[in-house]
Structures are given as structure tokens and as C-alpha cells.
Amino acid sequence: MGKMKGGAGLSYTSLTAQLRMLRAKPHSVRYTHDFSRPEYQSGDSLRSLAEKRGLYIGTIAQEDDTYKQYLPGQFDSLTCGNAMKWGWLSREGRLGEYDYARADAIVDYAVAQGCRMRGHTLVWGRNPPHSYPGEVDRILQASATPKEDLRSILRAHVTEVVGHFKGRVRQWDVVNEPFSVYDKRFADYTFYQVLGKEYIFNAFRYAKEADSSLSLVLNEQFFFYRDARAKAFLALVREMKERDIPLDTVGLQHHVMFVEQDIDDFRWFIGQLDALGLKFEITELDIRQKIFQKAPDMALAQAEAYYAILCECVNAPHCTGVTLWGTDDGNSWYDHMAPFAMRCFQPNAPLLFDAAGRKKPAYYAVQYALRQHREEIR
Numbered sequence: 079m080g081k082m083k084g085g086a087g088l089s090y091t092s093l094t095a096q097l098r099m100l101r102a103k104p105h106s107v108r109y110t111h112d113f114s115r116p117e118y119q120s121g122d123s124l125r126s127l128a129e130k131r132g133l134y135i136g137t138i139a140q141e142d143d144t145y146k147q148y149l150p151g152q153f154d155s156l157t158c159g160n161a162m163k164w165g166w167l168s169r170e171g172r173l174g175e176y177d178y179a180r181a182d183a184i185v186d187y188a189v190a191q192g193c194r195m196r197g198h199t200l201v202w203g204r205n206p207p208h209s210y211p212g213e214v215d216r217i218l219q220a221s222a223t224p225k226e227d228l229r230s231i232l233r234a235h236v237t238e239v240v241g242h243f244k245g246r247v248r249q250w251d252v253v254n255e256p257f258s259v260y261d262k263r264f265a266d267y268t269f270y271q272v273l274g275k276e277y278i279f280n281a282f283r284y285a286k287e288a289d290s291s292l293s294l295v296l297n298e299q300f301f302f303y304r305d306a307r308a309k310a311f312l313a314l315v316r317e318m319k320e321r322d323i324p325l326d327t328v329g330l331q332h333h334v335m336f337v338e339q340d341i342d343d344f345r346w347f348i349g350q351l352d353a354l355g356l357k358f359e360i361t362e363l364d365i366r367q368k369i370f371q372k373a374p375d376m377a378l379a380q381a382e383a384y385y386a387i388l389c390e391c392v393n394a395p396h397c398t399g400v401t402l403w404g405t406d407d408g409n410s411w412y413d414h415m416a417p418f419a420m421r422c423f424q425p426n427a428p429l430l431f432d433a434a435g436r437k438k439p440a441y442y443a444v445q446y447a448l449r450q451h452r453e454e455i456r
């Protein structure tokens with residue numbers, strides 16, 4: 079086996095891509111609701127409203143226990159931000175040895191509170207040793223039969239982890255981010271270099287074999303929902319359906335990092351999923367406040383953007399839920415990662431609660447969208 083590149087790092091630093099996005103659609107500055115006003119606010123929890131709409135509303139457990147301040151009060155679904163990633167589950171990074179202590183504590187808390195637990199994520203080729211143990215690359219490098227070896231490594235991992243959480247985790251992000259960040263090619267991960275897209279299909283088969291009751295998700299981030307990359311993704315899911323791969327839900331991360339995704343394109347995209355008989359779920363929602371810097375009030379413009387995407391979910395019968403990628407602005411991933419950690423990218427402040435846990439206009443925007451009946455929205 080020739081030299082493999084290993085999984086690419088997690089990078090949103092491409093300036094060219096950022097400029098392309100800004101040219102495609104300038105930052106929004108308009109807002110039509112003032113979600114700081116009392117007429118848009120109520121005392122209902124997000125959870126109680128989402129349950130009436132038949133949607134899950136979720137957040138994530140990060141390295142501290144902040145999530146316990148918000149769940150079960152506001153949320154009825156929980157995802158581990160990192161604790162279930164393969165590298166994080168591996169005892170001292172060793173392949174085949176697992177340490178479930180942190181993940182089990184999170185899962186047990188969620189289940190005891192009557193919340194749904196989502197698994198994130200079984201197979202993700204970017205960013206080792208967090209997303210998978212570095213030993214995998216070393217084994218394949220030295221192997222005379224890398225395809226066979228990778229198949230059995232993936233089968234063993236998926237079977238082990240799904241089996242461990244069986245009955246407690248209801249939905250798994252089986253494969254995360256199979257595409258390059260900014261273009262329509264498959265990401266050039268080790269897994270792809272060795273097996274091509276077969277690694278994706280196999281991961282779903284192994285997960286289904288290990289727990290046939292699971293909802294199985296293919297999870298991806300989109301900056302555009304109707305470009306060549308989005309269409310390549312749709313071609314992949316179409317092929318999965320044709321081959322009877324047990325995919326039932328598409329996870330749309332929907333991080334709003336540089337510019338808002340176009341809502342008409344989003345609507346087109348989820349229509350394509352519906353036509354294929356697939357459900358979708360927003361799995362990692364957050365909206366950076368800084369992108370509204372030209373608005374008279376950034377917090378209100380951010381709230382409007384939350385309202386717009388939540389309305390799409392409430393309005394789509396094949397949407398199963400929405401998860402916020404963080405609890406409050408005090409612990410968002412953006413503040414620790416390039417380029418967003420740089421001063422010129424701040425404030426990120428991408429969530430529904432501020433760093434002191436106070437409800438932002440964005441919170442009331444989500445609440446207001448959830449309060450409406452489908453027919454009232456448009």
C-alpha cells in the first residue's frame with residue numbers, strides 16, 4: 079500500500095471558499111420580526127412545543143456538564159459533541175480497546191431524563207486521532223491486504239459500539255461528512271482511499287446488523303443546497319436507496335458559518351429527499367452572530383435566521399428533529415477553532431442562550447416557530 083495521506087484536518091480556513099460564498103449571497107441585514115418584544119415570547123419550553131409538533135429538539139454534551147442546565151428543561155434529545163467519536167472512545171488511542179466511562183455517563187443521564195440519545199459518530203475519516211485511532215492508518219500502511227483489513231476493522235468497530243449502546247441510543251450518525259468540505263468530490267480520507275465509497279455502504283450494513291431498530295443517518299454540512307456538491311450528495315443517497323443500503327435519515331448539520339444558506343435552495347433539497355422517501359433532521363444547528371454585522375441589531379438578525387430555518391422544519395412532515403450544536407454562547411466550538419477563534423471573527427455567539435444562560439432573541443425565534451401550526455407559517 080502506498081503512502082496514505084490519512085484523514086484531512088478539520089479546516090474551514092479557505093479564504094477562496096469564503097469569498098465565493100459571500101459573492102454568491104451577501105450577508106442578510108433584514109429582519110421582519112423583533113423577537114425581543116413580548117408578543118413573540120411565551121413561557122413554554124422548547125421541548126414542550128417541539129413535542130406538540132412531533133419534532134425532537136436537542137443539544138449536545140460537551141466536555142463539561144453545562145448540558146445538564148438545559149436538559150431536560152428545554153431539550154428532549156442529546157448528542158455527544160465528542161465523547162462517542164471513535165478516537166475519544168478508544169482507550170489511550172489503541173484500536174479495539176474501548177473506554178466508555180464518559181459516554182456512558184452522558185447516555186445514562188439522557189435516558190434517565192426521558193430524552194432521546196443520538197449517537198455521533200461511528201465512521202468519520204477527517205481529523206484523526208479524534209475521529210478514529212491513528213493506529214488504523216499505520217496498520218493499513220503496512221498491510222498487504224488493506225481492503226480486507228479495513229473492512230474487518232470497520233465491521234468490528236461499528237458492531238462493538240452499536241452493540242454497547244443498543245437500546246439506549248436510538249439514532250446514529252453512521253457516516254459523518256463523506257464529502258470534501260468545499261467541493262463535490264468525496265473526501266480523500268484513508269477510508270475512501272482504500273475502499274472507495276464502499277466504506278460508506280458497509281458502515282450502514284454493519285450498523286443495521288448490530289441493531290435493526292436504529293434510525294441510521296448520513297450526516298453532512300452544506301453551505302449551498304443546490305450546487306454541484308449538493309447534487310453529488312443526492313446522487314450518493316439515490317445510489318444508496320437503489321442498492322438497498324439501510325439509510326433512512328439524512329442529517330443536515332446546518333452550521334451557518336460565513337453566510338446564511340438560501341432558504342429556497344434548502345426547500346428544493348429537502349423536497350428531493352422527500353421524493354426519495356428519506357427523512358431529514360437538522361443535526362448541528364448554530365448561526366454565527368458576526369455574519370450579521372451590518373444589521374442594525376445583530377442579535378435580532380440572527381434570531382430572524384433561526385426563525386427562517388425552524389419554520390422549514392416545522393413545515394416539513396419528513397423532518398424529525400433539530401439539534402443545536404451547543405448549549406450557550408459560553409461553550410461554542412467556534413471560539414476554539416480556526417479561523418473563528420480569531421478576534422476579527424468574533425462575536426461568534428451562535429446559540430440560543432448567552433454565556434450567562436439568558437435567553438436571546440434567537441431563543442424566542444425558535445420558540446415562536448415551534449408555536450405555530452404548519453398552515454400558519456406561510
Ligand code: G3I
Nearest residue numbers: 088141159160163198205208209254255299331362411414
Ligand atoms: O481535549 C483536548 C484538550 O485536552 C486540549 O487542551 C485542547 C487544546 O486545543 O484540545 C481538546 O480537544 C479538542 C476538542 O474539540 C475539545 O474541545 C480538540 O482539539 C478539537 O479538535 C475538538 O474539536 C471538536 C471537533 O468537532 C473535531 O472533532 C469540537 O469540539 C466539536 O464541536 C466538533 O464538532 C464537529 C462535528 O463533530 C462534525 N461536524 C462539524 C462540527 C464542528 O466542527
